[in-house]
Every structure is written in C-alpha cells, then in structure tokens.
Amino acid sequence: xEIPATEHLEVTTRSLDSAPEETIHEVKLARPAKRNALPMExxxxxxxxxxxxxxxxxxxxxVSAFGxxxxxxxxxxxxxxxxxxxxxxxxxxxxxxxxxxxxxxLPVVAVVQGRAYGAGFLICLGADxxxxxxxxxxxxxxxxxxxxxxxxxxxxxxxxIGERRARAWLFTGADIExxxxxxxxxxxxxxxxxxxxxxxxxxxxxxxxxxxxxxAALKTQLAKLDSPTREQAxxxxxxxxxxxxxxxDAPDRIRKLL
Numbered sequence: 001x002e003i004p005a006t007e008h009l010e011v012t013t014r015s016l017d018s019a020p021e022e023t024i025h026e027v028k029l030a031r032p033a034k035r036n037a038l039p040m041e042x043x044x045x046x047x048x049x050x051x052x053x054x055x056x057x058x059x060x061x062x063v064s065a066f067g068x069x070x071x072x073x074x075x076x077x078x079x080x081x082x083x084x085x086x087x088x089x090x091x092x093x094x095x096x097x098x099x100x101x102x103x104x105x106l107p108v109v110a111v112v113q114g115r116a117y118g119a120g121f122l123i124c125l126g127a128d129x130x131x132x133x134x135x136x137x138x139x140x141x142x143x144x145x146x147x148x149x150x151x152x153x154x155x156x157x158x159x160x161i162g163e164r165r166a167r168a169w170l171f172t173g174a175d176i177e178x179x180x181x182x183x184x185x186x187x188x189x190x191x192x193x194x195x196x197x198x199x200x201x202x203x204x205x206x207x208x209x210x211x212x213x214x215x216a217a218l219k220t221q222l223a224k225l226d227s228p229t230r231e232q233a234x235x236x237x238x239x240x241x242x243x244x245x246x247x248x249d250a251p252d253r254i255r256k257l258l
Contacts, residue, residue: 001025002052004045008038010066011049013058016201022208023058025106029120032067038119039075043093046123050100050108055216057106059208062200063123064111070136073118079145080258081251088238091150094122095234098151101126102223105216107207111200112136112178113193122151125160128219129207130186131200132178133193138186141173145257146250148240155233161186 003011010028015021027049029036038046053061065071074090077083084090101108101123110116110127117139124130124138132138142149149170158166161184169176181187191199207215244250 001057004049006042006045008042009045016205018205019208024204025058025061027061027063029065029071035069036065036067036071037073037075038071040078040093043097043119047096047100050104053104053106055105055212059212060107060109060204062109062111069114070112070116071120072115073120076257079254081245081254084245087241087245091238091241094119094151095237098122098126105219107215109200109203113196117141125151125153125156129188129203131203132187132190133196134178134190135193136178137175138181139173139175140170143171144173146248146253147244150237150241152233155229
C-alpha cells in the first residue's frame with residue numbers, strides 16, 4: 001500500500017480488540033475546517049491509495065473523517081468555470097475514485113457522521129459497506145449546480161436502492177436521512193453518534209471472520225457485474241460533464257457559489 005503525500009488525508013493502522021491479528025487501515029479525510037470539502041488532488045490521491053492496495057496489505061479499510069461532517073463534496077473552487085480547462089477531467093477523477101474503491105481487494109467500510117454530499121456520497125457509493133451515525137445525512141446535489149453526477153452513479157445507485165428511488169435522489173439533490181438511506185439499502189447499519197466506532201468495530205469483527213481470499217474473490221466477481229458497461233458509462237459521463245460546462249448553465253450556477 002502506497003500512502004500518498006497530501007495534507008488532507010491521514011492513514012493509520014490498528015487492530016481489533018476482538019481479533020488482534022487483524023490489520024485494519026484507517027483512512028481519514030482531514031480537512032475539517034472546510035467540512036472536508038475535497039480538492040481534486042485529494043480525490044486523485046484517494047484513488048491512487050486504493051489502487052495501490054493488495055490483498056496481503058491487511059484485513060479491511062475504514063474511511064472516516066475528522067470534524068462534524070464526513071465530506072461536503074468536491075472543493076467548489078475546483079469547479080470554477082474560469083479555471084476548469086477540461087470539464088471531462090472532473091468526471092474522470094471521481095470515476096477513478098469510485099472504481100478504485102470497488103476494485104480494492106480488501107473490504108472498504110465508509111464511516112459517516114454529519115453530512116456526506118457529492119464526492120462524500122460517492123465514497124459511500126464505492127465502498128462495500130456503510131456505517132452511519134443515525135443523525136447523518138446524504139445528498140447528491142450536482143443537478144442543483146447544473147452538472148451531471150459522475151462516478152458511475154447512474155449505473156450503481158439504481159442497483160443498490162432501485163431506479164425510482166435513485167431518480168428521486170438524483171433529480172432533487174435532497175438530504176437523505178441515515179435511517180431512510182438504511183431502509184433503501186444504501187447504508188449497512190446505523191448507530192448513535194457516540195456508538196459509531198463501536199458499530200464499526202462490530203461490523204469489522206464480523207467481516208474479518210471470513211476468509212480474506214474469499215472476500216477478495218467476491219469483490220472481483222461483484223466488480224465484474226458492471227464491467228461490460230463501465231467503459232461506456234465512463235465516456236458518457238465525461239461527455240455530459242463537458243456539455244454541462246460548454247453548453248449548459250453549470251458556469252452560471254457555480255459562479256453564484258464562489
């Protein structure tokens with residue numbers, strides 16, 4: 001595993017009290033002053049990290065965050081139409097992140113407190129399991145910015161929660177409460193804020209009882225389900241992002257937030 005040199009991520013390693021022999025890597029989003037809004041270089045660093053992981057590196061990975069919120073999404077300054085030279089690159093970055101999470105041979109658990117919006121939502125989408133505090137909220141507000149969501153969301157989200165519900169989440173960008181997300185199948189389990197770590201450890205304990213080799217094989221098989229359409233979805237999302245900037249109203253909507 002190659003740990004990227006970036007100030008907005010912290011990577012540590014620990015074991016489980018119930019299973020000291022199991023190695024758990026904790027990846028923390030570390031920009032709490034900005035509600036963990038992620039610069040594109042951090043999105044890329046996360047993808048690079050997960051792409052570098054091998055089965056022999058440990059037992060599981062937990063992705064969490066410092067501060068009150070998991071992540072408010074991409075840093076809005078990176079979406080500035082005055083500085084974005086190729087909008088398709090924005091889609092490419094988050095596509096790489098979601099793909100790296102799904103392709104990682106170790107189980108990945110997203111641990112969410114507060115808000116998980118935009119890129120924060122996509123981390124949860126790419127993760128294998130999601131543990132959330134029962135006061136957490138999720139949202140995909142991209143349509144409100146005039147940009148199409150990327151990260152294979154229109155392929156993966158309907159498979160997880162159903163097409164009708166996915167359309168509602170995507171079209172409105174509304175906040176989704178943790179309990180609602182759990183009922184929909186997007187969140188694996190919820191816990192009170194002061195018991196979130198306990199809930200994570202209980203889930204990790206259950207997961208690590210399984211064979212690491214079997215889990216890696218399962219992840220490979222599950223990833224293959226979207227492989228025939230991945231390249232087409234990748235191209236379609238990048239084209240849509242470019243059109244949003246060049247022909248749509250994304251520039252006007254984003255400028256209002258800068």
